[in-house]
Amino acid sequence: MSAFLEALSERQPEDQGDRRWLFVPYDQFSDQVGPLAREDAGRLGIVLIETLWKPRLRPYHKQKLCLVLANQRHFALEQARRGVAVEYVFGEASYSEILEEVIARRGPLRMMEAAEYELRENLSGLTSSGDLEVLPNETWLTTREQFDAATADTKTWRMDRFYRTVRGESGILMEDGKPLGGKFSFDAENRKRWPGDPPAPELPTFPTDPIKQEVIALVERIFADHPGRIDPSQLTATTKDAEALWRWALNECLAHFGPYEDAMSVESRGLFHTRASALLNNGRLLPLRVVTEVEALDIPLTSKEGFIRQVLGWREFMRHIHVATDGFRTLAKDGCPNALDASEPLPPAFWGEASGLFCLDRVVEEVWETGYSHHITRLMVLSNLATLLSVDPREVADWFWVAYIDAYDWVVEPNVLGMGTFALGDLFVTKPYVSGAAYIDRMSDYCRPCRFSPKDDCPITSLYWEFLARNQKNLDGNPRVAMPLRNLERRSDEKRSGDRAVREWVQDTLAAGAALKPEDRP
Numbered sequence: 468m469s470a471f472l473e474a475l476s477e478r479q480p481e482d483q484g485d486r487r488w489l490f491v492p493y494d495q496f497s498d499q500v501g502p503l504a505r506e507d508a509g510r511l512g513i514v515l516i517e518t519l520w521k522p523r524l525r526p527y528h529k530q531k532l533c534l535v536l537a538n539q540r541h542f543a544l545e546q547a548r549r550g551v552a553v554e555y556v557f558g559e560a561s562y563s564e565i566l567e568e569v570i571a572r573r574g575p576l577r578m579m580e581a582a583e584y585e586l587r588e589n590l591s592g593l594t595s596s597g598d599l600e601v602l603p604n605e606t607w608l609t610t611r612e613q614f615d616a617a618t619a620d621t622k623t624w625r626m627d628r629f630y631r632t633v634r635g636e637s638g639i640l641m642e643d644g645k646p647l648g649g650k651f652s653f654d655a656e657n658r659k660r661w662p663g664d665p666p667a668p669e670l671p672t673f674p675t676d677p678i679k680q681e682v683i684a685l686v687e688r689i690f691a692d693h694p695g696r697i698d699p700s701q702l703t704a705t706t707k708d709a710e711a712l713w714r715w716a717l718n719e720c721l722a723h724f725g726p727y728e729d730a731m732s733v734e735s736r737g738l739f740h741t742r743a744s745a746l747l748n749n750g751r752l753l754p755l756r757v758v759t760e761v762e763a764l765d766i767p768l769t770s771k772e773g774f775i776r777q778v779l780g781w782r783e784f785m786r787h788i789h790v791a792t793d794g795f796r797t798l799a800k801d802g803c804p805n806a807l808d809a810s811e812p813l814p815p816a817f818w819g820e821a822s823g824l825f826c827l828d829r830v831v832e833e834v835w836e837t838g839y840s841h842h843i844t845r846l847m848v849l850s851n852l853a854t855l856l857s858v859d860p861r862e863v864a865d866w867f868w869v870a871y872i873d874a875y876d877w878v879v880e881p882n883v884l885g886m887g888t889f890a891l892g893d894l895f896v897t898k899p900y901v902s903g904a905a906y907i908d909r910m911s912d913y914c915r916p917c918r919f920s921p922k923d924d925c926p927i928t929s930l931y932w933e934f935l936a937r938n939q940k941n942l943d944g945n946p947r948v949a950m951p952l953r954n955l956e957r958r959s960d961e962k963r964s965g966d967r968a969v970r971e972w973v974q975d976t977l978a979a980g981a982a983l984k985p986e987d988r989p
């Protein structure tokens with residue numbers, strides 16, 4: 468018998484009768500909200516489903532599979548220990564098919580609303596028939612009304628307006644109705660390159676146990692062909708692990724979070740980023756708790772506000788956008804939105820083939836080793852390259868979805884389609900987030916070990932000019948791009964044709980899975 472099933476049967480309460488049953492999906496591992504927080508454990512039962520159906524939909528990073536399964540198994544044990552009855556179902560069918568069978572035995576179930584569109588859609592038959600009652604998902608900090616109020620009267624949706632609304636209404640970082648420090652955002656002060664000091668924190672490690680080991684062996688066996696490396700020391704699967712990670716974030720990261728938020732470095736992959744996203748997105752850490760505890764910290768306001776804006780602002784905003792557009796299906800009925808008509812395939816470099824571009828290779832290596840990289844590497848290295856190369860945004864989103872341990876449709880799709888690739892046009896960002904080598908050189912030390920020079924022959928700069936030229940019609944009239952477009956006008960025909968040649972060379976070389984070399988540059 469497996470260590471997990473043995474431990475579960477030891478801890479299961481003997482009396483399983485006369486209980487109300489709740490379905491807990493793979494991203495709601497909390498007993499601090501909803502029925503699990505309010506109702507008597509001795510009168511409650513939970514249904515947890517471990518099905519091969521979901522991981523067979525796409526090749527998720529092995530560390531992500533371990534994270535989901537190990538958390539779910541530990542959550543089952545934690546709940547059984549406090550007297551909640553647990554029905555843990557293994558299967559290969561979809562959630563709805565498995566739940567249908569459970570409902571036939573136990574009668575109607577309840578659940579807190581699923582965050583992922585994909586799961587809501589899969590369960591829609593059961594929810595509309597009334598067999599599965601949907602309760603509000605209490606992990607969110609904001610309401611649809613707040614989103615609607617902040618986006619009413621405009622065709623474009625702006626996070627700043629939403630953030631100001633929810634700051635004002637929640638009273639977070641507010642004093643006498645005014646924002647602390649006199650303004651809502653300190654973003655402009657938070658764009659420093661990291662000079663190596665203050666020292667970046669060492670990552671915490673987490674103890675392994677028989678439950679984690681069993682999950683790791685299972686993933687290695689059944690999903691051997693999935694990409695990514697499993698790092699047991701970074702597998703946060705229990706309440707204790709989540710507490711340890713969050714304590715580390717509070718003590719080691721947050722004081723310096725703000726100023727170096729946009730910095731990238733060879734010396735430290737995560738710098739002062741908290742790595743809380745995977746646990747915020749699976750319920751182990753609740754957004755209300757992290758925001759409240761950061762608000763109470765004695766740290767500079769730039770860091771405090773910088774972090775709170777990410778969780779209270781961006782994270783909530785992204786979720787509302789996904790819900791409001793049915794995962795963008797209301798915007799593009801025939802497929803994925805694609806404002807720039809980008810249709811190139813994702814180069815093999817994203818799957819680990821060396822590209823010769825140090826920044827890209829470095830971040831891709833980190834992603835396949837850990838299932839994580841911080842925000843600016845996602846935006847200004849990975850998405851930047853994909854956008855400059857006109858990669859199909861759906862392919863980019865699918866790559867991010869499988870590559871990152873914190874990816875779920877409600878968060879990965881708006882970030883990639885809206886912010887990373889400009890596939891939604893100016894729906895909620897003002898301009899495409901693209902840059903040449905100058906930005907990467909300014910914000911990182913990646914260019915030093917690179918064979919290309921950011922000031923001389925870096926192909927990313929040529930790709931940037933060629934991207935502007937190719938999309939000039941699309942971008943004309945956008946005030947945020949007016950200056951780069953004016954600079955483009957001044958670029959000589961000779962340079963422009965050089966840019967096109969570089970783009971062709973990069974595209975062909977990377978498509979062939981080969982590495983770019985300075986000596987081959989046209």
Ligand SMILES: Cc1cc2nc3c(=O)[nH]c(=O)nc-3n(C[C@H](O)[C@H](O)[C@H](O)COP(=O)(O)OP(=O)(O)OC[C@H]3O[C@@H](n4cnc5c(N)ncnc54)[C@H](O)[C@@H]3O)c2cc1C
Pocket residue numbers: 739740741742743744745747748774777778781782783785840841842843845846850867871873874875878879882883886887
């Ligand atoms: C192209 C692209 C893809 C992304 N994909 C994901 C994804 O799949 N899952 C995901 O959780 N985040 C995603 N993000 C947002 C952001 O990069 C990650 O939340 C962050 O890097 C997670 O690392 P951290 O916990 O160390 O973050 P920190 O820098 O410590 O930030 C604190 C928290 O703020 C929240 N946050 C910050 N920015 C965002 C944002 N734009 N959207 C939602 N939450 C945010 C996260 O919960 C994060 O844990 C993506 C961003 C981009 C540009």
Ligand code: SF4
Pocket residue numbers: 823824825826827903904907908913914915917918919920921925926927
């Ligand atoms: S020189 Fe260009 S390719 Fe090399 S690390 Fe810098 S930006 Fe990246």
